[in-house]
Amino acid sequence: MADPQLLLRQRFAEALERIDPSLAGADPVIRPSQHADFQVNSAMALGKRLGRNPRELADQLLAEVELAGIASQLEVAGPGFINVTLDDAYLAGCLADLRDPRRGVPAAEPAERVVIDYSAPNVAKEMHVGHLRSTVIGDALARTLGFLGNEIIRHNHLGDWGTPFGMLIEHLLDLGEQEAATELSVGDLNGFYKQARTKFDGDEAFADRARARVVALQAGDVETLRLWRLLVDQSELYFSSIYDRMGVTLTDTDYRGESAYNELLDGVVDELRAKGLLVTDDGAECVFPEGFVGREGEPLPLIVRKRDGGYGYAATDLAAIRFRMLDLDATWLLYVVGAPQSEHLEMVFAVARMAGWLEPPARAEHVAFGSVLGDDGKIFRTRSGETVKLADLIDEAIGRAAEVVATKSPHLDATEQAEVAEAVGVGAIKYADLSSDRVNDYVFDWDRMLSLQGNTAPYLQYAHARARSIFRKADLEPPTADQPVAVTITHAAERELTKQLVAFAGAVASVADGMRPHRLCTYLFDLAQTYTAFYEQCPVLRADDEAVRASRLDLCDLTAGVLAQGLDLLGIEAPERI
RNA sequence: GCCCUCGUAGCUCAGGUGGACAGAGCAUCGGACUUCUAAUCCGGCGGUCGCAGGUUCGAAUCCUGCCGGGGGCGCCA
Structure with missing residues (x-):
């Protein structure tokens, strides 16, 4: 077991049960401590529960717990805290499986089939900051839950259906298919949409055609569907190019827009009616x-179902739940959607449960997030008040990163500088989005996210590259996964680093608990800081003892590996050189 | 009006489901570079955890009420 906290938890839980069978299953409450490596906080609460003196219970717990070879020091303090200091050799031994591809992270048990609904841009509309958080958070969760051994099904719930498509298709015809395709493929989606909108608002004849076109679309007219498909295909090509630039794992096969559920809507309504859940109210069919x-x-x-007989988004959302649960056999649904939609989603989930489509232990969860704000504290916009395109955001991030790289990394050639600028720029945007609790709003601040100091992507990437550079400097190949780890703790900084490294599994697991990627960010930042402290205090290549040198090289390699793995789970690249 | 959510150092944020003196980063002040990449490190300064009650041996964390910011509340998604 790589993570000593997990082992302590197990051993203390066993001891508790031996002391009193009624304590079976109680959480021993193991926490990192300022007074030792870990502290056990359960004696106070449990003592009270048993009507016993907490200190006495703590003493008994110490006598009972089996920690030979694991703890070097155990003591009861204060009202009944138990301080645990780990044995150095045991601690170093915990590093053993940190070199394998899973980095000591145990697979989730049981593995689940998880559908993650994220990103969801609108066809024939530009991707903008409004899609940033869903895309970045959703992708980090998909990566992390997947790494934990779950089967992930990504669903990109495109806005690819609805009344706007009447005017979009008519505009496409006005332009000519060839011309329209060109315009869309270069990514001028906003221009296309706005032109259609302008005509719709100002030209009666056009508006009539557009409305007629909506009817034809919904009626399944073949030619209309072909034109619609053209719009969707071009948009998907464009979205994919953005995902590619951002290093987002969504692919062509993950597009599953609202239209995919069209043919299921009648069945959904019929089933709701048959189950007696449907009420006609003011002409609309409601639950x-x-x-x-x-x-x-x-x-x-x-x-x-609306008064006019049309289906709204609620019907589509219900059809999607039914499909994901009953046809895909998912056990867990995640919706990475902004906080304002919370009530809507809760209602959809409630109705799905009423209809029997969402039976526990299967569940649906709204992974809500706050807004991206400008420095004025309002929704982030350009100076002229326009929404900020994702494409422009990426360009600017890379441009700004390139300036930094040009001054700080003259030792890299032009090609490598460009690669690093991309990794740093995109990483900075993503990390800024992921590193604070997702439910909070955050202020978009270029200088802060690209800062080389503090809790930022560039700082982590730098620490990683620095750890890797040692091997290049010494002209050594980094160890391969099958080579044993040979760390011996000889210095306090080595010990701190080791403790931090072996906590990786817990950090990854904590992301899945509550869908909180910022916990992994906090962990990685701590690791990077602990590593640089080690790096300052402990000479590696210049260590005077051969065994110490080998041990420290292993620590460098493991740190680089864990940093790279952790960043990868967040969707952030870790260049070998910076 | 009702519901959701947030309020922690000058600024940006952590705080693992109640635990030992509330922690980081930035900024600021003071130190450390003929470097294993100083894109760094070490130290100082800085907090009535929005306010008031309550539960508890013990509260930033749980409960109630208020204050303040953001969001939502039938045919848009």
Whole structure:
């Protein structure tokens, strides 16, 4: 077991159960401590539960717990804390499986089939900052939950259906297919959309054609569908190019837009009706899930079918749940969607449960996130008040990173500088988005995210490159996965680094607990800081003892490996040189 | 009006489901480079954890009420 905290948890849990069978399953509450390596906090609460003196219980726990060869020092302190200091040799031994590809991270048990719904841009519309967080957070979760051994199904729920497509298709015809395709493929989606919108608003004849086209689209007219498909295909090509630049793992096969559920909507409504859940209210067909109220305290409907007979997004969302659960056999659904949609999603989940499509232990979870703000504290926009295109954001990030690289890394050739600028620029945007609790809003600040100091991607990338550079400097090949780790602790800084390294598995697991990637960020930042402290204090190549040198080289290699792995789970590149 | 969410150092944020004096980073002040990449490190300064009650041996964390910011509240997604 790589993570000593997990072992302590197990050993103390066993001891608790031996002391009193009623304590079986109780959490021993092992936490990192300022007074030792770890502290055990359970004696106070459990002592109270048993009506016993907490200190006495702590003493008994110490007598009972089996930690030979693991702890070098154990003591009871204060009202009943137990301080645990790990044995150095044991601690170093925990590094053993940190070199293998899983970096000591145990596979989730049981593995689940998880559908993650994220990114979801709109066809024939530019991707903008509004899609940034869903894309970045969703991808980090997909990577991390996948690494933990779950089967991940990515769904990119494109906005590819609805009334705007009438005007978009008519505009496409006006332009000519060839011309329209060119315009869309170069990525001028906003221009295309705005032109259509302008005509729709200003030209009656055009508006009539557009409305007629919507009817034809919904009626399944073959020619109309072909034109619609053209729009969708061109947009998907464009989105894919953005994902590619951003290093997002969404691919062509993950596109599953709203239109994919069209043919299922009738069945969904029929089933809701058959189950007696449907209520006709004001002409609309609704389900009233319990516990949701509107302005006047009246029951709030989820409108499945509108008064005009059309389907709204609620119907599509229900069809998607049904499909993911019943056809894909998922056990866990994640929706990486902004916080404002919280009530809507909760209602959809509630209705899906009522319909029997979402039976526990299977569950759906809204992974909500806050807004990206400008320095004025309002939604992030350009100076002229426009929404910020993702493409422009990426360009600027790479441009700014390139300036830094040009001054700080003259030792790299032009090609390598460009590669590093890309990794640093894109990484900075992603890390800024991931490194604070997702439910909070955050202020978009170029200088802070690209800073070489502090909790930023560039700082982590630098620490990684520095650890790697030692091997180049010494003209050594880094160890391969099958070589044994041979770390011996001879210095306090080595010990701190070792402790931090072996906590990787716990850090990764903590992301899955509550869908919080920022915990991995915090861990990696701590690791980078601990490593640089080690690096300052402990000569590696210049170590006077051959065994110490080998041991420290291993620490460098493991640190670089864990940093790279952790960054990869966040979707961030770690260049070998910087 | 109701519901959700946030409020921690001058600034940006952590704080693992109640634990030992509240932690980082930035900024600021003071130190360390003929470097294993100083894109770094070491140290100092800095907090009535929005306010007021309550539960508890013990509260930034749980409960209640207030104050303040953001968001949502039937046919858009």
